[in-house]
Amino acid sequence: MVDISRLLSRRTGRMKASEIRELLKYASVPGVISFGGGLPNPETFPVDGLVEITEKVLRERGKSALQYGTTEGVDSLRDAIARRMRDKKGMDITKDNVIIMSGSQQALDLLGKLFLEPGKTAIVEAPTYLAALSAFRPYEGEIIGVEMDENGLKTDILEEKMKKFRNEGKFVPFIYTIPTFQNPSGVTMSLDRRKHLLEIAEDFGALVIEDDPYGELRYSGEDIPTLKSLDRDGRVIYFGTVSKILAPGLRTGWVIADKEIAWKFVIAKQATDLCTNTLSQHIIAEAFDSGLVDSHIPEIRKMYSHKRDLMLDMLEDKMPEGTTWTKPEGGMFLWVWTPEGVDTMKMFPKAIENGIAYVVGEAFYPDRSVKNAMRLNFTYSSDEEIKEGVGRLAKTIREFM
Ligand SMILES: Cc1ncc(COP(=O)(O)O)c(C=O)c1O
Known part of the structure; x- marks a missing residue:
């Protein structure tokens, strides 16, 4: 051995x-x-619906659905997602802001790859998504948690910490949040806190990562605007996924970001898997367009x-x-x-x-x-x-x- x-x-x-x-x-x-x-x-x-769609995709577009695709993702899916994010999440974006990922977990890994290294500090909610910690840790930055209460991340404490970090010469490239029905706590960040978070990020020159796998699974109460829809200067990077609204086995998610940031994700992704499963992408595009998802x-x-x-x-x-x-x-x-x-x-x-x-x-x-x-x-x-x-x-x- x-x-x-x-x-x-x-x-x-x-x-x-x-x-x-x-x-x-x-x-x-x-x-x-x-x-x-x-x-x-x-x-x-929706197994029966997906059987039908898969057969249709293979019969009508089999040759391209089984071929490598571009790293950015299949155009029809990027279009469908851009439309959905505009209509349902109030985002002012086009297909060029959408990069398809092999699950939002891949986006978390690429985020670490792009923005963390020794000497940099990622801010997360405490508690936060366990596999985000696993994704960030190998990139050797520091990870610091900020407390939450029933209204989400305590932004006043975040502000205090950011001031302290600035005085200590710590550099914070991003603040990672799951603002809606958070994993693990189930808590949703209030609108006031969302606005405050964006102000703080602007003050300190940090990006905000909005991870939103659960936003469409609301059972009571009123929708709160996404951070990305409140974003005025391209500071928010949004992660979405079909894992909780369709099926996680399709392994497909997306990043929404300003074009310069989106391009960085494309380059980083290219080296890890060239492209996301093309067949899955065609199936999901059809599932959105045919109304199956809705x-x-x-x-x-x-x-x-x-x-x-x-x-x-x-x-x-x-x-x-x-x-x-x-x-x-x-x-x-x-x-x-x-x-x-x-x-x-x-x-x-x-x-x-x-x-x-x-x-x-x-x-x-x-x-x-x-x-x-x-x-x-x-x-x-x-x-x-x-x-x-x-x-x-x-x-x-x-x-x-
Ligand atoms: C907060 C959060 N982010 C990301 C993921 C990963 O999702 P995906 O299946 O799209 O990789 C999950 C899955 O449970 C999650 O809870």
């Missing part, structure tokens, strides 16, 4: 297997109900909003005093604060013993500083599992206290 430890690059030391993956191995033990995964419910995938989203909303309500009712019913949780207006996750001193990492073995799994909250913090929290997914489990699982979770917290 070759000893590769001397051969590996320094950055591999910063690459770790996803914590969720490791912990969720236990969740596949028979009998364990898991609120830990982040998967859409497969019952929502007729399908209400069905996803109906199923998920029912499951959200069920989980919230069960939490209300079963949780011990001192436990609190967020009440998301959309998305796939909610966040639970366990009573002070209840460390959810230490509690995890007991949870598995009781047949329930979650993701420990500390994994979502760049400095792992918060111990008494967890993320619950409400979209994947059956209604019966939600009812039974919340009961098991409440029992586990009581026993652990």
Whole structure:
């Protein structure tokens, strides 16, 4: 066996297997109900519609749909997305601002590649999307979290930190946020905070990254303008994806950015995969143009909003005093604060013993500083599992206290 430890690059030391993956191995033990995964419910995938579209695409455009494509993406899809982003998200953009990605996860990796290096500091929400941390870490910048509350990122604290960084000579290329139905907390950033965030970014010359996989999955309340629609000077880079409105297996997302920034993403992407799966892109363009996506989203909303309500009712019913949780207006996750001193990492073995799994909250913090929290997914489990699982979770917290 070759000893590769001397051969590996320094950055591999910063690459770790996803914590969720490791912990969720236990969740596949028979009998364990898991609120830990982040998967859409497969019952929502429009399989029949996609069979029809795939056949049509292959018959009508098979030769180009199976060929390499441009790195920017298939034109008909870029057009369809530009139209959708103008109509639904209020963005003032054209197809030239749209670059197709192999999932928005690729956009996160390229973001790190383009803007991070030793001596640079990325700002994220605390908590934030775990796989964004995994994407940024290998690029060797510093990652600093800024607290949130029920109105999203605390922009007054962000402003204080940015002033401090400036005095210390720290350079912040971007602030990364998931402002709508955040993964992991389910929280949505208020309009005032969105405006404040953009002012701060302008003051300090930083970009704002708006990651928005869940924005179309609203179950209650009113839409809030996207950061990109409020952007006056091309400072916001927006990431979208079909993973939660169609199917994640298609592995297709997009970046919306000013042309100069979009071109940087194209160059970086070219070196990693030349282009996104061309067949997927043709299928998705057809799914948008034929109305499949629009007729399908209400069905996803109906199923998920029912499951959200069920989980919230069960939490209300079963949780011990001192436990609190967020009440998301959309998305796939909610966040639970366990009573002070209840460390959810230490509690995890007991949870598995009781047949329930979650993701420990500390994994979502760049400095792992918060111990008494967890993320619950409400979209994947059956209604019966939600009812039974919340009961098991409440029992586990009581026993652990
Ligand atoms: C906030 C956030 N960003 C990005 C992604 C990755 O999505 P994609 O499937 O488009 O790569 C996810 C997936 O769960 C997510 O929650």
